[in-house]
Amino acid sequence: MSSKGQKMGLRSWLDDRLGVSAVFGFLRDKKIPQHRHSVWYYTGSAILLFFAIQMITGFMLVFYYNPTLEGANTSVARIMTEIPLGWIIRSVHSWSASFMIAFVFIHLLSIWITKAYRKPRELTWISGVFLLLISLAFGFTGYLLPWDDLSLSATKVGTDIPRSIPVVGVWVTRLLRGGDDVTGDTLTRFFGFHVSILPLFLLTILAVHIYLVQKQGMSVPVSDEKKGKKLKELPFWPNFVYREMVVWLILTGILFSVAIFFPPSLEKAADLMAPAPEGLRPEWYFLFLFQMLKIFPSKILFINGDTIAVLLILLGIIAFFFLPLIDSKPAEKKGKIITAAAYLFIVFAVAMSLWSLLS
Amino acid sequence: MMRKKKLIVLCSLIIALHSFVLLRHDFAQQVAQEEKTEMTKEHESQDKIVSGPKDIKESTGIYVFVSWMWLAIVVLIYFLKLKIKEVDRLFEIRYLSGKKK
Numbered sequence: 007m008s009s010k011g012q013k014m015g016l017r018s019w020l021d022d023r024l025g026v027s028a029v030f031g032f033l034r035d036k037k038i039p040q041h042r043h044s045v046w047y048y049t050g051s052a053i054l055l056f057f058a059i060q061m062i063t064g065f066m067l068v069f070y071y072n073p074t075l076e077g078a079n080t081s082v083a084r085i086m087t088e089i090p091l092g093w094i095i096r097s098v099h100s101w102s103a104s105f106m107i108a109f110v111f112i113h114l115l116s117i118w119i120t121k122a123y124r125k126p127r128e129l130t131w132i133s134g135v136f137l138l139l140i141s142l143a144f145g146f147t148g149y150l151l152p153w154d155d156l157s158l159s160a161t162k163v164g165t166d167i168p169r170s171i172p173v174v175g176v177w178v179t180r181l182l183r184g185g186d187d188v189t190g191d192t193l194t195r196f197f198g199f200h201v202s203i204l205p206l207f208l209l210t211i212l213a214v215h216i217y218l219v220q221k222q223g224m225s226v227p228v229s230d231e232k233k234g235k236k237l238k239e240l241p242f243w244p245n246f247v248y249r250e251m252v253v254w255l256i257l258t259g260i261l262f263s264v265a266i267f268f269p270p271s272l273e274k275a276a277d278l279m280a281p282a283p284e285g286l287r288p289e290w291y292f293l294f295l296f297q298m299l300k301i302f303p304s305k306i307l308f309i310n311g312d313t314i315a316v317l318l319i320l321l322g323i324i325a326f327f328f329l330p331l332i333d334s335k336p337a338e339k340k341g342k343i344i345t346a347a348a349y350l351f352i353v354f355a356v357a358m359s360l361w362s363l364l365s
Numbered sequence: 366m367m368r369k370k371k372l373i374v375l376c377s378l379i380i381a382l383h384s385f386v387l388l389r390h391d392f393a394q395q396v397a398q399e400e401k402t403e404m405t406k407e408h409e410s411q412d413k414i415v416s417g418p419k420d421i422k423e424s425t426g427i428y429v430f431v432s433w434m435w436l437a438i439v440v441l442i443y444f445l446k447l448k449i450k451e452v453d454r455l456f457e458i459r460y461l462s463g464k465k466k
Contacts, residue, residue: 263431
């Protein structure tokens with residue numbers, strides 16, 4: 007049998023069992039609209055790229071990492087000094103987390119501004135916000151794992167924030183810490199969340215999100231939809247995928263270059279009894295929330311300022327979840343006000359982060 | 366034809382250079398193993414461990430790797446651009462013939 011014949015035989019064998027030709031047929035038939043906002047379509051697959059890099063480097067790191075009070079900092083030091091190219095793997099893992107969260111923010115903000123969440127894509131948006139929260143949880147739990155002074159203090163501050171929520175606050179803080187204070191139990195707990203519970207949640211919701219994106223197709227801007235004219239389209243496979251590959255290559259190059267030339271350092275092992283170090287700051291993506299909590303007055307009309315700030319943040323998250331339902335008329339005045347709110351949010355987050363960095 | 370030949374020669378050169386550098390780098394890593402175990406002990410008494418290449422050999426290897434990586438990316442993007450042109454043309458032809466029908 008010729009190699010072409012063998013290939014066809016294998017293809018039909020697989021097709022009989024898996025039905026792959028239907029998937030390829032679907033991908034060939036899927037069309038990507040071309041317009042001035044098409045560039046945002048590439049952010050989704052960029053997130054997937056960084057997530058894949060995170061998984062691969064995470065698997066490599068977990069072979070050497072020891073999630074115990076005595077072993078955590080030493081094992082990270084060993085990865086950085088003894089394991090061949092271990093410092094690069096750790097740096098790529100750390101930087102790809104930052105890149106991934108940055109792209110999740112860009113992806114969601116672009117959807118907010120172009121109103122791609124409008125009917126019938128409400129559930130796609132809600133699953134996307136879930137993915138943002140899980141990504142942030144990945145960042146928060148991963149920050150403690152090197153177990154140095156800075157990560158310990160930042161986790162103490164971070165896990166103390168839910169305490170201000172009335173009724174359930176103390177319970178949430180204890181649940182996160184595995185006790186009253188941040189200890190070795192917290193470290194083990196955070197490691198468990200980081201490597202098993204969060205990936206499980208993320209993969210499940212990601213599958214739902216991708217299914218919804220495929221089912222609903224790509225959204226077009228409101229202005230083009232209103233005009234009702236037929237937009238130019240590209241087939242997803244292979245025309246759009248080749249274009250995505252160019253973006254993936256560039257992003258991989260940037261990620262590796264940044265990771266190699268700006269690797270994260272490691273402080274000495276955390277001392278549970280030591281006071282918080284100076285210049286305590288969370289990761290960049292929590293800076294605006296951190297600064298907001300910092301500048302909030304301690305008391306507002308007999309009520310604890312922290313409680314009001316945390317409740318405001320929770321309210322903001324709930325509103326963000328249900329944005330497609332709040333923005334029920336995207337083409338009208340209400341929709342324009344909600345778009346303006348997106349720009350205001352960007353200005354607020356950047357200003358607060360810069361304030362925190364400079365103060 | 367000449368252009369194709371030049372490209373094949375360039376790609377082979379890149380692959381050969383890459384394999385040579387990585388092999389050399391791996392060997393250097395193995396030789397330096399014992400020294401590095403000592404380095405970890407030394408770091409335990411330090412306040413901060415700064416990441417980065419340990420010696421000039423590793424540092425050179427890293428620079429070569431980054432240059433190789435960007436070169437490979439540029440070559441791959443060039444090939445992908447050719448492919449994009451080709452598939453777009455095919456799509457356009459099919460699109461037009463579909464319209465004529």
